[in-house]
């Protein structure tokens with residue numbers, strides 16, 4: 019088959035299809051999202067089931083149910099999603115699976131788009147789940163197929179852990195052959211599927227046996243190998259493998275170095291590593307995130323009684339945070355090996371404009387945040403607890419309407435904690451529709467149950483915007499495009515026992531501000547649903563740009579400084595200007611005190 | 621061959637890197653691309669990297685080693701100039717996307733100094749107003765097509781017809797004519813500059 023440019027995420031999806039996946043589940047999260055999008059687009063053609071789940075725990079539980087029935091099952095998420103799914107993972111590993119269960123958990127060193135730099139290899143070791151660590155898209159695709167085989171052979175879930183620079187890297191990839199597999203899928207009653215203390219003890223023993231056997235098998239895996247020869251010894255994993263090779267070429271010591279590439283950090287291939295360690299007394303370990311290989315080697319050296327000089331993260335030879343790249347790796351190897359690198363001094367640059375991600379022009383969240391600020395009173399002391407989504411960007415000035423952001427759903431619960439610790443302090447919790455379905459509902463129930471006077475603003479823009487506009491239970495559309503009954507936020511909230519629920523359109527500024535004020539004054543938990551679709555949805559048509567009436571405009575600049583819409587600009591001493599990117603949302607019309615902005619009718 | 625493409629979210633750097641990558645694969649090269657997707661897309665700075673050749677390593681281009689820099693936005697070109705090697709060619713769109721921080725008085729956008737810096741630091745600089753050329757072709761959105769056309773002239777190693785074909789394959793029918801025109805305008809502009 020001809021090679022084509024595939025993203026790592028696409029390659030992983032095709033690998034799963036080739037492996038005969040029967041059920042695929044996921045919750046979106048950068049950098050993992052496109053794995054499932056690719057699968058969902060192919061589900062009908064290849065005859066498997068694919069669904070966006072409400073959150074990662076649900077996704078893994080659904081997947082686990084399929085796997086114990088004998089189906090090959092894939093579940094994808096980002097690294098912090100695994101925290102949410104930790105419960106079923108740890109128990110499921112004890113009980114095991116029948117059909118292959120592969121979790122693709124994407125890590126994000128850097129981090130580019132995540133709350134933490136947590137290392138899923140580390141998590142896998144804690145959960146006692148085998149983990150594969152691909153270095154590029156081609157390898158990731160081959161590894162998914164292998165992961166299914168391992169999972170079925172050892173009856174264990176297996177994690178594939180790509181990083182951002184595998185997920186969002188394009189490579190000329192050769193698609194695997196897709197053959198149809200006919201496996202018998204039937205849940206057998208009477209199996210070991212009930213977790214129970216005495217069962218756990220027995221299963222734990224079996225699990226350790228399996229991991230031991232698998233660790234031995236990994237010593238001969240084609241994904242783990244020694245490469246080259248020479249006095250220098252460098253062990254590496256994941257994308258760092260490529261950085262190391264390029265760095266060795268640049269330093270001109272590739273012909274004098276023996277690399278050990280470990281793609282199965284857990285269970286650790288001790289035999290393979292032991293032979294390597296016996297040959298090299300001095301070595302460097304290069305890996306992103308946590309010192310997982312480094313620790314495994316230190317342990318191994320202790321176990322077999324080797325005297326080693328092992329460099330890496332523990333002696334700060336390799337940076338302990340952030341993403342690696344060729345330059346950093348070159349520097350680390352140069353320092354460690356005593357080779358010099360040429361550096362060029364770049365002349366100082368002129369000042370560069372500060373450019374941060376911000377809400378799009380016409381984003382309904384901008385109107386919501388502006389309304390929230392107005393309702394709270396400009397100088398008020400109200401604490402705005404925020405959450406995960408595009409709307410985290412509400413923290414940027416001039417909106418500055420997000421004071422906290424912790425994890426999915428925490429806007430609602432953190433507000434309660436702040437109010438409990440500091441009675442009388444006003445809080446407003448803000449989160450999006452998809453996040454509400456993911457983990458907001460339990461927090462609302464907690465407020466109702468414990469009688470906390472919560473003021474919650476749900477930004478309902480009819481999509482999961484940040485990760486690329488996925489549907490969710492409130493949108494009435496499934497991953498594979500079926501139209502289903504949308505779950506009504508209002509009814510969910512009523513069911514949770516709320517007595518104050520109001521839906522407003524945030525660009526009707528006066529109405530929105532009045533509604534929030536009312537909610538703040540309400541005796542008991544109160545919710546405002548800000549309903550307006552994300553302007554980037556294909557069904558949403560942007561309106562014509564607004565027009566500034568130069569006669570009426572008094573150069574006050576408020577339209578620019580109050581809301582920070584990227585479509586409004588104003589040079590010093592000049593009138594504001596509307597750029598082509600204006601979506602005509604009309605928020606600035608409401609902001610202008612002199613009625614100088616027109617158009618953008620609703 | 622290493623190419624760095626930089627700009628602001630939504631300007632088309634991702635599309636452009638895929639087009640160049642796919643065209644190179646069709647010519648039998650190995651390819652690695654790298655892009656940042658997610659939060660940064662919302663008007664934030666974006667960088668796509670494309671590596672083309674045989675026996676490639678990882679996806680990230682080391683400092684001072686890109687052969688081409690395609691700057692879709694003036695300040696972003698300067699921000700990423702450290703990637704370009706001494707003999708590298710920079711193709712920079714003079715169009716500015718001024719971030720709100722400038723209007724809020726938090727930062728500055730010193731246009732002239734940025735252009736002077738580019739002129740001093742690069743031997744093979746081409747300044748192009750790609751937004752204007754795109755508008756001339758019929759839509760200010762066709763900036764990627766202008767940049768690709770211009771790049772096609774600068775870089776003889778990637779087949780020009782292949783680039784255009786791969787671009788059109790990714791665009792809806794109704795904008796193909798405009799983009800073909802934009803591609804040609806970009807190409808002619810560079811031919812005029814380098815003659």
Ligand code: SF4
Nearest residue numbers: 380583600603604606
């Ligand atoms: S109408 Fe005003 S606030 Fe809305 S997008 Fe246009 S310029 Fe921005």
Ligand code: SF4
Nearest residue numbers: 377378381408483552
């Ligand atoms: S994508 Fe939608 S929700 Fe996100 S910032 Fe842009 S308009 Fe707002």
